[in-house]
Amino acid sequence: MTAHTTGRSGSGAASGRYDAIVVGARCGGAPTAMLLARAGYRVLMLDRARFPRDTLSTLYIHQPGTALLDHWGLLDRVAATGCPPITSSMHRMGRVAVQGAPTPVRGIAAAYAPRRYLLDTLLAEAAADAGVEFREDCRATDVVVEDGRAVGVRWRTVSGTVSGSGTDHAALVVGADGMRSTVADAVRAETVREHPPLTCVYYGYWEGVPVTRFEAYAVRGRWVGCLPTNDGRTLVAVYFPQAEYQAVRRGLPTAYLDGLAATAPELHERVLAGTRVGPLHGSGTQRNFFRRAAGPGWALVGDAGHHKDSITADGITAAFQQAALLTTCLGTALPDPARREAALARYAADRDRVLASRYADTLALARLRADRVEARIKGLAHDPAWVQAFFDRAAGAGPDLLPVPDNRSEEVPA
Numbered sequence: 001m002t003a004h005t006t007g008r009s010g011s012g013a014a015s016g017r018y019d020a021i022v023v024g025a026r027c028g029g030a031p032t033a034m035l036l037a038r039a040g041y042r043v044l045m046l047d048r049a050r051f052p053r054d055t056l057s058t059l060y061i062h063q064p065g066t067a068l069l070d071h072w073g074l075l076d077r078v079a080a081t082g083c084p085p086i087t088s089s090m091h092r093m094g095r096v097a098v099q100g101a102p103t104p105v106r107g108i109a110a111a112y113a114p115r116r117y118l119l120d121t122l123l124a125e126a127a128a129d130a131g132v133e134f135r136e137d138c139r140a141t142d143v144v145v146e147d148g149r150a151v152g153v154r155w156r157t158v159s160g161t162v163s164g165s166g167t168d169h170a171a172l173v174v175g176a177d178g179m180r181s182t183v184a185d186a187v188r189a190e191t192v193r194e195h196p197p198l199t200c201v202y203y204g205y206w207e208g209v210p211v212t213r214f215e216a217y218a219v220r221g222r223w224v225g226c227l228p229t230n231d232g233r234t235l236v237a238v239y240f241p242q243a244e245y246q247a248v249r250r251g252l253p254t255a256y257l258d259g260l261a262a263t264a265p266e267l268h269e270r271v272l273a274g275t276r277v278g279p280l281h282g283s284g285t286q287r288n289f290f291r292r293a294a295g296p297g298w299a300l301v302g303d304a305g306h307h308k309d310s311i312t313a314d315g316i317t318a319a320f321q322q323a324a325l326l327t328t329c330l331g332t333a334l335p336d337p338a339r340r341e342a343a344l345a346r347y348a349a350d351r352d353r354v355l356a357s358r359y360a361d362t363l364a365l366a367r368l369r370a371d372r373v374e375a376r377i378k379g380l381a382h383d384p385a386w387v388q389a390f391f392d393r394a395a396g397a398g399p400d401l402l403p404v405p406d407n408r409s410e411e412v413p414a
Contacts, residue, residue: 018044018170019334021153022132023140023183026055026116027316028302029176030123031072031323037130039327041334044168045132048139048158051124052117056281058203058237058313059113059229060086060214062395065317066112067105068324074126075108081118084228085110089214089391092264094374098381100388102395111214111395113227113235119316141165143173143186143298150187150297171334173298174326176319181304184291189300194289198366199223199309200245202256202282203237208274210234217264218370223311224263236260236271239311241368245284252280286310288363293351294344299326305351308359309366314396318355325350358396 022033025047033045061069061078069075079085087110088101101109114122128134137158144152144167152169175183183189209226211234217224223239238259240248248255253276261268286309293305300306302319329347333339380386 018042018133018168020044020172020174021046021168021170022174022176023047023153024176024178024181024302024304025049025051025124025127025134025136026120026176026178026302026319027123028304028319028323029174030120030127031068031320032174032176032301032326033132033134034072034123034127034130035323035327036330036334037127037132039331043127043132044170045124045127045134046138046140046153046155047124047134047136050136050159052121054115054117055120056283057116057316058201058225058310059115059235060227060313060316061112061114061320062314062317062397063102063105063108063111064395064397065320066110067108068320070108071106072126074122075112077122077126078112078114078119081114081122081230083112083114083118083230084212085112086212086214086227087111088212089216089394091216091218091390091394093218093370093377096374096378096381098377098387098390100391102391102397103388105395105397113229115230118230140177140182143183144169145187145297148296150295153183171297171337171340172330175298175300175304176302177304179285179287179303179307181291181300183298184300184304187295187298189291189295189298189305191289191291194287195363197242197284197286197288197309198363199239199286199311199368200242200248200282200284201237201239201286201310202248202252202280203235204256204280205229205233205277206236206271206274207233207277209236209270215264215267217267218368218373219263220371221368222259222263223365223368223370224260224267225311225313226267233277234274236267238263239366239368242284242286249282249284252282256280283310286366288359288366290352290355290359293348296341299344299347301326306355306359308362311366312358312362312394312396314358314362317396318358321354322351325354361393 019041156165301322
């Protein structure tokens with residue numbers, strides 16, 4: 001996206017040259033930078049990649065996330081990529097299946113699952129359109145800390161239009177640079193809550209496997225999800241217990257197809273009739289944690305501050321929510337040190353409160369105990385009120401209505 005990139009190098013000017021520096025330009029960083037710029041702040045955004053650039057992702061944006069895109073004026077741009085809307089879902093847990101759709105959020109009924117090389121470029125362009133100075137191919141190497149407060153970023157270029165290295169200063173440094181965040185490490189953001197990895201996942205893109213809704217299938221020890229994305233392709237993901245990661249990785253692609261067949265035989269037949277486009281993609285490092293969300297002069301958004309298993313496909317939506325929370329809390333407070341620090345404290349508390357329930361639900365699902373869930377919901381699947389609550393909660397949009405204790409408990413016995 002060269003046309004939207006400014007190539008100015010840092011001058012090492014005094015603190016305050018920028019109101020905010022955002023490290024990372026994907027689903028957490030770009031909306032944060034965009035919203036700060038729309039509020040009138042001078043913002044620098046850095047990313048080590050040059051866009052368009054794909055990344056590991058299960059793509060799904062739940063209705064709370066698409067409602068934010070609509071609020072920001074970006075949902076039509078996502079739809080214009082040709083990504084089909086997803087307006088219904090089917091979940092099969094063992095032999096029990098439920099079909100439905102979440103209650104619309106702010107009038108938005110559709111979810112979307114755009115390819116990340118399209119979505120992330122769109123978000124970065126929206127930030128640049130808002131006035132953000134965006135440097136691609138630019139890696140943050142450290143955070144400048146003075147008297148215990150973050151005041152800037154040291155960076156070096158990977159390649160491209162800007163050469164060398166430099167330092168830029170700002171009132172606020174935002175780390176949106178992923179699970180292995182340089183910013184989080186530099187400011188020593190402690191991990192305040194953590195659970196061990198529970199699943200590993202492999203997914204592929206398939207042609208000739210038409211899907212118009214989100215479909216999920218679960219048996220004990222396996223979980224499968226599929227959804228439509230751009231170019232008429234379908235993403236099909238297969239989840240395994242984390243303990244099986246090395247065996248699954250060595251056994252690809254057979255292990256992937258065997259897992260699919262054991263969990264969703266009918267979908268497996270549809271996949272065999274289609275054609276896989278490109279390699280299988282996967283992850284065996286699906287960490288589950290909350291880091292401290294903010295401190296003196298710094299904040300974390302997206303995976304930098306909070307990461308969880310991708311089985312609920314909540315990462316993009318959660319990143320959008322954090323961007324909205326942080327910028328709302330900051331409001332006009334950024335230039336005033338005392339008000340800024342109070343706003344960051346509010347953001348930290350709000351982030352933990354908003355994301356806690358979804359985190360617990362994700363851990364429960366990632367334990368891959370579909371047999372227990374099946375037994376508990378067998379008598380509820382024909383109750384329309386329960387089914388509606390189920391789909392609201394699956395989207396992260398509904399109240400805590402499901403009478404399924406294991407679906408929330410973080411301490412489920414083995």
